[in-house]
Amino acid sequence: MSADRGAVQDLLAEYGALIDAAKFDEWLGLFAAECCYQVLPRENYDRGLPVALIFCDSRALLEDRIRALREANKYNIHTDRHIIGLPRILMHAADGPTVEAPFAVYQTDQEGETRLFATGIYRDRLERASGRLTIRDKLILLDTFAIPSLLATPL
Amino acid sequence: MAILTSDIWPTLDYSRVPFRLYHDAEIYAREQERIFRGPVWSYLCLDAEIPNPGDFRATYVGETPIIVNRDETGAVKAFVNRCAHRGARVRRELSGNAKNHICIYHQWCYGLDGRLTAIPFRRGIRGKGGLDASFDMCEHGLRPLQVGNVNGVLFGTIAGDAEPLEDYLGAPIIAELRRLFERPVRVLGYTRQRVRGNWKLYAENTRDNYHASLLHEFLVTFGLDRSTQVGGVRMDARHRHNITWAEAGSDTDEFAHQAYGSAQVRNDYLSLKEPELVRFRPERNDNLGLVVTSVFPSAVFAQISNSLAVREIRPRGIDEFEVFQTMIGYADDPPEMTLHRLHQANLVGPAGLVSMEDGEAIEIVHRTSKPEPERTTIIELGGGGVISDRDYRVTDVPLRGFWSYYAELMGIEPAGAVR
Numbered sequence: 001m002s003a004d005r006g007a008v009q010d011l012l013a014e015y016g017a018l019i020d021a022a023k024f025d026e027w028l029g030l031f032a033a034e035c036c037y038q039v040l041p042r043e044n045y046d047r048g049l050p051v052a053l054i055f056c057d058s059r060a061l062l063e064d065r066i067r068a069l070r071e072a073n074k075y076n077i078h079t080d081r082h083i084i085g086l087p088r089i090l091m092h093a094a095d096g097p098t099v100e101a102p103f104a105v106y107q108t109d110q111e112g113e114t115r116l117f118a119t120g121i122y123r124d125r126l127e128r129a130s131g132r133l134t135i136r137d138k139l140i141l142l143d144t145f146a147i148p149s150l151l152a153t154p155l
Numbered sequence: 156m157a158i159l160t161s162d163i164w165p166t167l168d169y170s171r172v173p174f175r176l177y178h179d180a181e182i183y184a185r186e187q188e189r190i191f192r193g194p195v196w197s198y199l200c201l202d203a204e205i206p207n208p209g210d211f212r213a214t215y216v217g218e219t220p221i222i223v224n225r226d227e228t229g230a231v232k233a234f235v236n237r238c239a240h241r242g243a244r245v246r247r248e249l250s251g252n253a254k255n256h257i258c259i260y261h262q263w264c265y266g267l268d269g270r271l272t273a274i275p276f277r278r279g280i281r282g283k284g285g286l287d288a289s290f291d292m293c294e295h296g297l298r299p300l301q302v303g304n305v306n307g308v309l310f311g312t313i314a315g316d317a318e319p320l321e322d323y324l325g326a327p328i329i330a331e332l333r334r335l336f337e338r339p340v341r342v343l344g345y346t347r348q349r350v351r352g353n354w355k356l357y358a359e360n361t362r363d364n365y366h367a368s369l370l371h372e373f374l375v376t377f378g379l380d381r382s383t384q385v386g387g388v389r390m391d392a393r394h395r396h397n398i399t400w401a402e403a404g405s406d407t408d409e410f411a412h413q414a415y416g417s418a419q420v421r422n423d424y425l426s427l428k429e430p431e432l433v434r435f436r437p438e439r440n441d442n443l444g445l446v447v448t449s450v451f452p453s454a455v456f457a458q459i460s461n462s463l464a465v466r467e468i469r470p471r472g473i474d475e476f477e478v479f480q481t482m483i484g485y486a487d488d489p490p491e492m493t494l495h496r497l498h499q500a501n502l503v504g505p506a507g508l509v510s511m512e513d514g515e516a517i518e519i520v521h522r523t524s525k526p527e528p529e530r531t532t533i534i535e536l537g538g539g540g541v542i543s544d545r546d547y548r549v550t551d552v553p554l555r556g557f558w559s560y561y562a563e564l565m566g567i568e569p570a571g572a573v574r
Contacts, residue, residue: 041347043345043347044345047250049343049344049345050343050497051343051344051345051346051482051497052344052497053346053504053506054501054506055497055498055500055501057498058429060427060428060429061429061498061501063428064427064428064429065501065508067427067428068373068377068508071372071376072373072376072377072425072508073372073373073508073511073512074370074512074515075511075515076514076515076518145346145347146347146348146349146477147346147347147349147505147506148349149348149350149351149514149515149518150348150505150514150515151506151511152511
C-alpha cells in the first residue's frame with residue numbers, strides 16, 4: 001500500500017511537470033491504452049448534467065485534442081504551473097487504485113504576469129500494468145468553471 | 156456628454172466604428188439604461204429549465220439581476236431580483252424551487268408573482284415601531300418584466316414600451332427559433348467564460364462570417380466548415396439580428412483547396428483519429444450544418460453541426476463580459492445521439508476546438524484599441540453602403556446592422572445614416 005502511495009505521487013508530479021513543460025507527447029504516455037479524460041464544470045456535476053468542457057472518452061479523441069492544439073488552435077501565449085496537492089487514495093483494487101488530489105493551475109503571460117487560472121480536484125482511476133501505473137480514467141472537477149479567457153492547454 | 160453624439164460616426168454606413176465605443180464608461184452606463192433597460196427583448200431562459208410551479212432561475216438582463224419563475228398557475232413570471240426595501244439581491248441561489256422569495260436582510264417576502272406579501276414587524280412590537288399605516292405594500296413589489304415565449308424560449312423586457320416580441324424578432328428569427336426548437340429540448344449542461352473585453356466585441360464576433368474559417372483554423376484543417384460552402388447571412392427587416400448559415404458538404408475539396416490556396420491561407424487537410432467528432436448528422440429536411448442566430452442585444456442561438464446551444468453575453472463592466480452557454484439536446488434524443496452531442500460539445504465553448512480563439516481575438520482587440528479611442532475599426536467585407544442579406548460568406552455586413560440599431564437606441568443615429 002505505501003508502495004502505491006509513492007507511485008501515485010510520482011505519477012501526479014510527472015503529470016503536472018510534463019504539461020508545464022509543454023511535453024504533450026510524453027504527457028499522453030502517462031495514459032493507459034484505453035483511457036478517458038474529461039474536464040467537468042462543478043456547476044454541471046452538482047446538477048447531474050453531463051456536458052464537459054473537454055470530453056475525450058477514447059485515446060483517439062485525446063490524441064486529436066493534442067493534435068488540434070498543436071496544428072490548429074490559437075490561444076493566449078502563456079506558461080502553466082501546476083500545484084498538485086496531496087493525493088487521497090479512495091480505493092485499492094488489484095488492477096490499480098482510485099485516487100483524488102486537489103490542484104491549482106497558475107498561468108503566466110509573456111510579460112511575466114501570473115494569475116490563478118483554475119482550481120479543482122482530480123479524480124483518477126489508475127491502472128497497474130507491468131509494474132507501472134497509468135491513468136485509465138481522469139475526471140477533472142473544475143471549481144473555476146467561469147473559465148478565465150479560454151481553456152486550451154490541458155489541466 | 157459631449158463625445159456621445161451622432162458626430163461620433165466617421166461614416167453614415169457604420170463601416171468605421173471608433174474604438175471609444177468599447178472603452179468609455181459613460182457609454183457603458185448609457186447602454187445599460189437605453190439598451191438593456193430599454194425597448195429590447197432579452198433572452199431569459201428556457202421553459203424546460205423551470206417545468207414545475209415554484210421552479211426559478213436567476214439570470215441577468217445586462218447587469219440587472221433577474222428572477223424567472225413559474226407561479227402556482229403555471230404561468231412564467233420574471234422580475235428584477237432586487238429588494239424594494241434596501242436594494243439587496245433577494246434570490247441568491249442560481250436555481251431551485253420555492254414557494255416565495257425572501258430577502259435575507261430584513262426578511263421581506265415576495266410571492267411567485269413578485270408581489271410583496273409580508274414584512275416582519277410591520278406594525279412594530281406592542282404598538283411601537285414598524286411601518287406607518289400609510290405604507291402601501293402593493294406599491295413595493297419586485298419590478299416585473301413583460302415575458303414572451305417562442306417555442307419554449309423565454310424572453311423578457313424591462314421597459315414598458317417594447318414592441319411585441321414577434322415584431323421585435325421579425326420573421327426570419329422566429330422561423331429559425333421554430334426550426335431549432337421544433338421539438339421539446341432538455342438541458343445537457345452549462346459553460347461559462349469570462350473574457351476581458353467589451354461585450355459588443357462578442358456581439359460583433361457572432362455576426363462576423365469572415366473570421367470563422369480564418370481564426371478558427373480547425374474548421375478548415377479538419378474539413379468541418381469552409382467559406383467555399385453555400386451559405387450567407389440573413390437579417391430581420393431592421394437588420395439588428397442576424398442568421399449566419401451554411402450548408403454542410405456543399406463544396407468540393409478541390410474547390411476549397413484552390414480558393415484557400417490562392418488566398419495564401421493554410422488548407423492542408425488533416426485527418427482525425429476519431430472522425431465522428433466532426434461528422435454532421437442531418438436532423439431535418441435541410442442540409443444546414445451551421446446556423447448561428449444573433450438576437451440583439453445579447454443572445455445567440457447556435458447550431459454547429461449537431462451541437463445546439465443558447466449563449467448569453469453578460470456584460471460585467473466596460474472591460475469584461477461572461478458568455479453563459481446552455482447546451483441542449485432534444486428530450487426524445489436516443490442515448491446514442493446524446494453521446495454524439497456530448498462529443499460535439501468539444502467543438503464549442505471556452506475550450507471549443509472551433510471557438511476557443513474568440514476569447515483571445517477579443518482580448519487582443521480590446522487591449523490594443525484602448526490607448527487610441529479616436530481610431531476606428533473597418534467593417535467593409537461585402538462592401539459598404541446598403542445593409543442587406545448576402546448569399547456568400549466572406550462578409551461582415553451584419554455588424555453594420557448591429558451598429559445601426561445600436562446608434563438608434565443610444566440616440567446617436569446620424570441624419571441620412573443607413574439602416
